[in-house]
Amino acid sequence: MASEPRRVLHDMFEAAVAAASPSLCLPRFLPKPPKGRTVVVGAGKAAAAMASTVEKHWQGPLEGLVVTRYGHGAPCERIEVIEAAHPVPDLSGLEAAQRILDKVRGLAPEDLVLCLMSGGASSLLALPAEGIALEDKQAINRSLLRSGAHIGEMNCVRKHLSAIKGGKLAVAAAPARVVSLIISDVPGDDLSVIGSGPTVPDMTTRADAIAVLEKYRIEAPRSVIRHLEATQAQTSKFGNSSFANVANVCVARPQDAMEAAARIAHDAGFRPLILGNAIEGEARDVALVHAGIARQVAAFGQPIELPCALISGGETTVTVRGSGRGGRNAEFLLSLAVALNGQSGIAALAADTDGIDGSEDNAGAFLLPDTISRAAKAGLNLNASLANNDAYTIFAGLDDLLVTGPTRTNVNDFRAILVYERS
Amino acid sequence: MASEPRRVLHDMFEAAVAAASPSLCLPRFLPKPPKGRTVVVGAGKAAAAMASTVEKHWQGPLEGLVVTRYGHGAPCERIEVIEAAHPVPDLSGLEAAQRILDKVRGLAPEDLVLCLMSGGASSLLALPAEGIALEDKQAINRSLLRSGAHIGEMNCVRKHLSAIKGGKLAVAAAPARVVSLIISDVPGDDLSVIGSGPTVPDMTTRADAIAVLEKYRIEAPRSVIRHLEATQAQTSKFGNSSFANVANVCVARPQDAMEAAARIAHDAGFRPLILGNAIEGEARDVALVHAGIARQVAAFGQPIELPCALISGGETTVTVRGSGRGGRNAEFLLSLAVALNGQSGIAALAADTDGIDGSEDNAGAFLLPDTISRAAKAGLNLNASLANNDAYTIFAGLDDLLVTGPTRTNVNDFRAILVYERS
Numbered sequence: 093m094a095s096e097p098r099r100v101l102h103d104m105f106e107a108a109v110a111a112a113s114p115s116l117c118l119p120r121f122l123p124k125p126p127k128g129r130t131v132v133v134g135a136g137k138a139a140a141a142m143a144s145t146v147e148k149h150w151q152g153p154l155e156g157l158v159v160t161r162y163g164h165g166a167p168c169e170r171i172e173v174i175e176a177a178h179p180v181p182d183l184s185g186l187e188a189a190q191r192i193l194d195k196v197r198g199l200a201p202e203d204l205v206l207c208l209m210s211g212g213a214s215s216l217l218a219l220p221a222e223g224i225a226l227e228d229k230q231a232i233n234r235s236l237l238r239s240g241a242h243i244g245e246m247n248c249v250r251k252h253l254s255a256i257k258g259g260k261l262a263v264a265a266a267p268a269r270v271v272s273l274i275i276s277d278v279p280g281d282d283l284s285v286i287g288s289g290p291t292v293p294d295m296t297t298r299a300d301a302i303a304v305l306e307k308y309r310i311e312a313p314r315s316v317i318r319h320l321e322a323t324q325a326q327t328s329k330f331g332n333s334s335f336a337n338v339a340n341v342c343v344a345r346p347q348d349a350m351e352a353a354a355r356i357a358h359d360a361g362f363r364p365l366i367l368g369n370a371i372e373g374e375a376r377d378v379a380l381v382h383a384g385i386a387r388q389v390a391a392f393g394q395p396i397e398l399p400c401a402l403i404s405g406g407e408t409t410v411t412v413r414g415s416g417r418g419g420r421n422a423e424f425l426l427s428l429a430v431a432l433n434g435q436s437g438i439a440a441l442a443a444d445t446d447g448i449d450g451s452e453d454n455a456g457a458f459l460l461p462d463t464i465s466r467a468a469k470a471g472l473n474l475n476a477s478l479a480n481n482d483a484y485t486i487f488a489g490l491d492d493l494l495v496t497g498p499t500r501t502n503v504n505d506f507r508a509i510l511v512y513e514r515s
Numbered sequence: 516m517a518s519e520p521r522r523v524l525h526d527m528f529e530a531a532v533a534a535a536s537p538s539l540c541l542p543r544f545l546p547k548p549p550k551g552r553t554v555v556v557g558a559g560k561a562a563a564a565m566a567s568t569v570e571k572h573w574q575g576p577l578e579g580l581v582v583t584r585y586g587h588g589a590p591c592e593r594i595e596v597i598e599a600a601h602p603v604p605d606l607s608g609l610e611a612a613q614r615i616l617d618k619v620r621g622l623a624p625e626d627l628v629l630c631l632m633s634g635g636a637s638s639l640l641a642l643p644a645e646g647i648a649l650e651d652k653q654a655i656n657r658s659l660l661r662s663g664a665h666i667g668e669m670n671c672v673r674k675h676l677s678a679i680k681g682g683k684l685a686v687a688a689a690p691a692r693v694v695s696l697i698i699s700d701v702p703g704d705d706l707s708v709i710g711s712g713p714t715v716p717d718m719t720t721r722a723d724a725i726a727v728l729e730k731y732r733i734e735a736p737r738s739v740i741r742h743l744e745a746t747q748a749q750t751s752k753f754g755n756s757s758f759a760n761v762a763n764v765c766v767a768r769p770q771d772a773m774e775a776a777a778r779i780a781h782d783a784g785f786r787p788l789i790l791g792n793a794i795e796g797e798a799r800d801v802a803l804v805h806a807g808i809a810r811q812v813a814a815f816g817q818p819i820e821l822p823c824a825l826i827s828g829g830e831t832t833v834t835v836r837g838s839g840r841g842g843r844n845a846e847f848l849l850s851l852a853v854a855l856n857g858q859s860g861i862a863a864l865a866a867d868t869d870g871i872d873g874s875e876d877n878a879g880a881f882l883l884p885d886t887i888s889r890a891a892k893a894g895l896n897l898n899a900s901l902a903n904n905d906a907y908t909i910f911a912g913l914d915d916l917l918v919t920g921p922t923r924t925n926v927n928d929f930r931a932i933l934v935y936e937r938s
Contacts, residue, residue: 280810307898347815366817371807372854377800384794384829387703392770394789395818406807431795475730 097439097510098458100360104353104401104508105455105494109445111352112275112344112503114142118149121343123271125152128202131268132156132171133192133261135217135287136210137446138275140166140173141500143208147171157195158208159188159216164446164498179237179451181218186226189219189256196261199268201337207261207270211277211446211502213287214247219255221319228313229253232305239308240411242372243278247288252301252320257287258294262338265291270338276345277504279370279406283340293335346370346405346503349445353508357401362510365396367404370504375408375420376478379427382509386438390515398437399512407504410450416482419450421505425459426483428509430474434464437513443494446502449484455496456506457487466490520862520933521881523783527776527824527931528878528917532868534775535698535767535926537564538571544766546694548575551625554691555579555594556615556684558640558710559633560869561698563589563596564923566631570594580618581631582611582639587869587921602660602874604641609649612642612679619684622691624760630684630693634700634869634925636710637670642678644742651736652676655728662731663834665795666701670711675724675743680710681717685761688714693761699768700927702793702829706763716758769793769828769926772868776931780824785933788819790827793927798831798843799901802850805932809861813938821860822935830927833873839905842873844928848882849906851932853897857887860936866917869925872907878919879929880910889913 110116132146132154139158147154147168156171161178176185196205220229232253236246251258262270272291274283284292298320305312312320346369354364367385371378385402388394396402408420418426421442432438443449443456467474470489477486487493533539555569555577562581570577570591579594584601599608619628643652655676659669674681685693695714697706707715721743728735735743769792777787790808794801808825811817819825831843841849844865855861866872866879890897893912900909910916 279807280814307902366811366815368804368807368811368817369815370810371804373800373803373807374797377796378804380796381791381794381801381804384702384791384796384827387793388789388791391703392789392792394791404807475726479730 097512098460100357100362100510101439101441101458101508104356105441105443105506107352107356108349108506109499109501111348112445112501114138114145114501117344118142118145118273121273121341122146122149125150126202126204126269128200128204130154130204130206131195131199132158132206132208133195134158134208135213136502137161137164137212137498138210138501139208140164140168142210142273143168143171143173146206146208157188157191159185161212161216164500166500176216178212178215180230180234181215185216185218189217193219193256193261193264196265196268199265201267203268205265205268205270207272207291209272209287210275211504214250217256217287217290221253221255224253224315224319228316232310232312232316235310238412239310240409241304241308242409243407244285245304247285248296249301249304251288251294251296252298253316254288257290259289259292259335261290263334266334266337272340273343274340275501275503276342277502279372281342281345283342291338292340344503349503349506350403350405353403353506362399362401363396364401364403367402369405371404371406373408375410375423376427378408379424380431383428383431386432386509386511387515389511390435390437390513398514402509404507405504410481412481414480414482416477416480416485417452418482418484419444419452421449421456422483422487423481424507425457426474426478426486429459429463430478434461435515436461438509438511440509441494442505442507445499445504445506447496447499452484453495454484454493456494458492458494460492463490463492520935521883523780523785523933524862524864524881524931527779528864528866528929530775530779531772531929532922532924534771535868535924537561537568537924540767541565541568541696542572544696544764545569545572548573549625549627549692551623551627553577553627553629554618554622555581555629555631556618557581557631558636559925560584560587560635561633561924562631563587563591565633566591566594566596569629569631580611580614582608584635584639587923589923599639601635601638603653603657604638608639608641612640616642616679616684616687619688619691622688624690626691628688628691628693630695630714632695632710633698634709634927637673640679640710640713644676644678647676647738647742651739655733655735655739658733661835662733663832664727664731665832666830667708668727670708671719672724672727674711674717674719675721676739677711680713682712682715682758684713686757689757689760695763696766697763698924698926699765700925702795704765704768706765714761715763767926772926772929773826773828776826776929785822785824786819787824787826790825792828794827794829796831798833798847799850801831802847803854806851806854809855809932809934812934813858813860813936821937825932827930828927833904835904837903837905839900839903839908840875841905841907842867842875844872844879845906845910846904847930848880849897849901849909852882852886853901857884858938859884861932861934863932864917865928865930868922868927868929870919870922875907876918877907877916879917881915881917883915886913886915
C-alpha cells in the first residue's frame with residue numbers, strides 16, 4: 093500500500109478533470125448550425141478548450157472571440173482567443189468583453205450566438221456598467237475576494253456593476269438565437285451564477301448587492317452606489333420575453349467529476365463515498381470535519397467501511413489573516429494534516445480542477461501518512477504555517493505539490509481522502 | 516411527515532442521553548469492594564448521578580465527596596455532593612478540589628479510591644498549583660474559552676496550572692488502589708484529557724502548555740510562566756510506577772450515544788449515517804459542511820439514500836465576535852438554517868447532551884423546513900443574528916429551543932439532520 097494511495101489519488105483527480113474536459117463533454121450538446129451566421133463568444137478557464145472543441149465539430153462557417161485566463165489559452169483557427177487576468181480583472185478582459193458585446197449586436201433572427209461559459213468567467217468578462225470606473229470595480233472585486241464572501245455573493249455584486257453580466261449579453265444579442273453551453277463550477281449548478289449569467293435573466297436585486305457590500309463591510313465609491321440604484325430600474329425592463337430565444341445548457345458539473353473519481357476509487361479497491369459536490373465553508377474548518385469523518389472510518393468503519401475513498405467538491409473560502417502563500421486546497425490539506433497528526437493509513441489529495449490553486453503554480457497537494465514526520469525532520473512548523481496561510485510553502489518543501497498546469501476546464505475543487513487502516 | 520421529524524429528532528436525542536446515563540452504563544463497571552475503606556471522589560456534570568448510582572449498587576461502607584456544576588446536583592445519602600461553577604471555576608470548586616485531595620491522602624494499600632469523572636471536571640476541579648493565584652488561573656481559563664482553542668489544548672494548559680490534574684490526584688492517593696470510572700466527552704476518548712486526567716499520567720509538557728498560550732496570544736502573568744517551568748521537573752518525577760495501582764475505565768462514550776440515536780432513527784424509518792462522533796471546527800463552518808452533505812442527499816441520494824438521518828457528535832468551537840446569546844449548538848443550527856435557506860424536507864437538531872448549550876438554559880434547538888419563513892414573518896434577521904453570535908434569541912423567538920434541564924451526564928454535542936424529500 094506504500095506508494096499506492098498517492099497513485100490512486102492522482103488517478104482519481106485526473107478522472108475528475110477528464111469528466112469535465114470540453115473535448116469529451118461538449119460535442120453532444122452542440123446545436124444544429126443556423127441559416128445565418130454563427131458567432132461564438134465565451135469566457136472562462138475552459139473557454140479556449142471549448143472553442144477548440146466547437147471548431148473541431150462544427151459544420152459550417154464560424155467566427156468569434158472568447159476570453160480565458162492567462163496561461164489557459166490554446167490556439168484556435170477561426171475563433172480568436174484572448175487571455176486576461178483572473179481573479180482580479182484587467183484591461184485585456186475589459187477590452188475582450190467590449191468586443192464580445194459589439195460582436196453580438198446587430199445580428200439577425202436567423203443568426204446564432206454560441207456562448208461558451210465556464211468558471212472564472214465572472215472575472216474575465218469585466219466590463220463595468222456605464223458611469224463606473226474600472227478601478228472602482230477592481231477595488232471592490234479585490235475586497236470581495238479577501239472578505240470571505242462566497243461565490244454567489246461575489247457574483248451578485250459583480251452582476252450589478254457589469255454591462256454584460258446578469259443577462260445583459262443575451263439582451264444585446266437579440267433578436268439572434270442564443271445557445272449557452274456551460275460548464276458548472278457552482279453549488280447546485282445554478283446557471284445564473286456561472287460567469288454571473290451573461291445569458292440568464294438576473295433574479296438578484298440592487299438591495300441584494302448592497303446587502304453583500306454591507307455584510308462584509310466593503311466600502312463602495314458614490315458612483316457605484318448611484319449606479320446600483322439605476323441598475324434596478326434597468327434590469328426590470330428586460331422582462332422574460334427577452335430570453336424566449338435563449339437556451340442555457342449545462343454540459344458538465346462538479347457531480348460528474350465526483351462520479352468519475354468514484355469509479356476510479358472503486359476499481360482500485362477503495363469504496364467510494366461522495367459526501368457532497370458543493371461543500372462550502374472556511375477551508376481549515378471544512379478540513380476539521382473531513383478529519384473527523386476519516387477518523388470515524390478508521391475507528392468504527394462509519395460512515396463507510398474501509399478501505400474507502402471519501403470524496404467531496406465545492407469551493408471553500410480562506411479568510412486571509414497571514415502573509416503566506418497557498419490556495420484554499422493547500423490550506424484545507426494543511427489543516428487536515430494538523431488534525432490527523434500523522435495517523436497512519438490515511439492519505440488525501442485536495443486540488444482545484446482548473447489546475448491552479450489560488451494564485452500559485454500548483455493545482456493542489458498530497459497529504460500522506462508520513463507528512464507530519466517528514467515535516468518535523470525538515471524543520472517545518474505546520475501550526476505556524478497554517479496560522480500564516482502559508483500552506484504552499486509546506487507542501488512545496490515536502491515535494492508534495494500536485495502540479496498539472498492549467499487543465500483548461502473547471503468544475504471547482506476536488507478532495508479525496510483514502511482511509512485504509514483501522515485505528 | 517409534518518410533525519414527525521421533530522418528534523423523531525427529540526427521541527434520538529433522548530436515546531443518546533440515556534446511553535450515557537450513569538444509572539444504565541455505570542453499574543457493570545463497579546469493582547469489588549476492598550478490604551479497607553472506600554473513598555468516592557469525582558467531578559463533572561455527571562458526578563451527582565454517578566455518585567447516586569454507586570450508592571445504589573455498592574456493597575459495603577462508603578464515604579466521599581464529588582463536585583458537579585450548579586444545577587446538576589442530586590442529593591446522595593453517603594457521598595457529599597458539592598456544586599460549583601462551570602465553565603469558569605469559582606471558590607466552591609476550589610474548596611471541593613482541596614477537600615478531595617485531603618480525602619485521598621494518607622490512605623492505606625488495602626483502601627480503594629473510586630474516582631467518578633465526566634465532562635466538565637476540568638473546570639470543576641480547579642485547584643491552582645502552589646504559587647499561582649486563582650484569579651490568574653481563572654483569567655487564563657476565560658481567555659482560553661474565548662480563544663477558539665479546542666478542548667485538548669485548553670486542558671493541556673489547565674493540567675500544568677493545577678495541583679490535582681494530570682495524574683496528581685492518583686499520586687496523592689497512593690498507596691491506595693485507584694479505580695476511575697469515566698464518562699468520555701472528548702475526541703478519541705483519550706482518558707488523559709477527560710477532566711484533565713487527575714488519575715492519568717500526564718504526557719504533555721510545559722512546552723506544549725506554553726505553545727497553546729502563544730498560539731492563541733494569551734498573556735500569562737510571570738507567576739504562571741515561572742510555575743510552568745517548575746511543573747516540568749515535578750511531573751517527570753512521577754514515573755509510571757506511581758500508576759501501577761491505578762485503573763482508568765471508560766464507561767460511556769459519545770459513540771455509544773450516536774449508536775443509540777441511530778437505532779431510534781432506523782426504527783422510525785430513517786437510514787442512520789454516523790458521520791463522526793468527534794467532529795470539531797468552528798460551529799458555523801461545521802454547519803456549512805453538514806448543509807453540503809444534506810443537500811447532496813436530497814439531490815443525489817449520496818452519501819446515503821433518503822429518508823435518512825445524518826448523525827454527528829463532538830465539540831465545535833465558537834470564536835465569539837458578537838455580543839449575542841447562544842451556545843455552539845444554537846450557532847451551528849443557525850448557520851445550518853441560513854445555508855439550507857428553507858429547503859423543504861430537511862429538519863435538524865443540535866444540542867448538548869449535558870442539557871445546557873453554553874451558558875444558556877436550553878440544551879439546543881430544532882431547525883425545521885419552515886424555520887426561515889417563520890423567522891421572516893417574525894421580523895428576525897438570521898444573517899445579522901449569526902454575525903452577532905445571537906442564535907439563542909432566534910430559536911427562542913421561534914419557540915424552537917430544546918429545553919431539558921441538566922441531564923446529569925455529558926457525552927458532548929449531538930447533531931442529527933433528517934433528510935426526507937428529494938430536491
